[in-house]
Amino acid sequence: MVKLLMDTGSSLIWTQCVPCIKCCQQKTSLYNSRIFMTYSQFGCHNNECIYDIRYGDLSQPTIPRTKGVASFKTFHILVDSSHARVINDIIFGCSNDNSDTGFENSPILGIL
Template sequence: MTYRKLPSNQPFCQGGNSPFRCHNNECVYDIRNGDLSQPTTPRTKGVASFETFHIPVDSSHTRMINDMIFGCSNDNSDTSFENSQISRILGLSRRPDGLTSQLAKRGIIQNRFSYCLVPFHDELKRPSILRFRDNIPRPVKNLRSTPFLNIDRNHYYVELKDGLGGSLIDSGTLVSRIDENTKSFEVFYYNKVGFRDFATMTLHFKGGDYLIDGKYMHYFSDEKKGEGYFCVALSKSSKTILGAWQQQNMRIIYDMNGGRLQWVTETCANDHSP
């Protein structure tokens, strides 16, 4: 058995700004994701632990990595899933305890990772694959990029034109958030059968535009019947966050070596395992 709890004297539990703290000789955590100014944001609590991870190298081989730090959560809430029922939360932040940070420190992923989110309402369910290093596809054309801003060590900020303080990209936030003046979910529209002329939205990042297809700018009350109501899938916030809903069918590449975020439109259902 390779599982063991993180010692309470471990450096992660000593920092004043850390989500970890010592409690009853255990290193416990209480982590909230997304915009903390909101009354409800995804939250997870548990015990920090060590475990051996097996990372796929190709279709038939895995690499065993000892003493990976992970959170053994026993309390998850406000996760935007029915009854907050989820299997686990994958932490991809820039913090030293993030999965990608740990793998990069060991020289495994070259500080680059990528994902392509399969549309949530596709009838044929396929997994969204997290890729590293040379396993990341190389788009031939239309690849856009924008430099990361060093606002804090935890999150991925990029510069949004006319956006004060930059914009945060977070796949753990379901729908994108913009300033307090947006109507967002407050206004619903009747969706006639066959209507598909939904408005797109463009985020003007420094270095390139991020064009969001109209299908992923709206939330539909009854997708299968093709009728019902829909609304603009944006939520009020004190900061701008590009959430998972607006990342569907988009190849997102986090290139920490190059200090940039890259993206290109892609049919993510075609992104198969190696």
């Protein structure tokens, strides 16, 4: 299970992933796309689609930023304790380079 911050202004669902170049220290382990069958990359350049997203006012001295590989993922969203809703092929960011996200030592691992 991964905890994400709900952000209605964001265009990409992402979480911190291994291997990580620059990630916030977390209370839980990072997402490892290699162990999940529901994760698949789509072809771009050298079989990777790289994204680089900046949040907020670009005139500020520090700007929250995330970079990584965009891929397709199947999500299992818990409706209640015994039922889940399956949503296939959502574009998902596996982030491995973050700065100033504000998630340092929090249970939040990314954005939904």
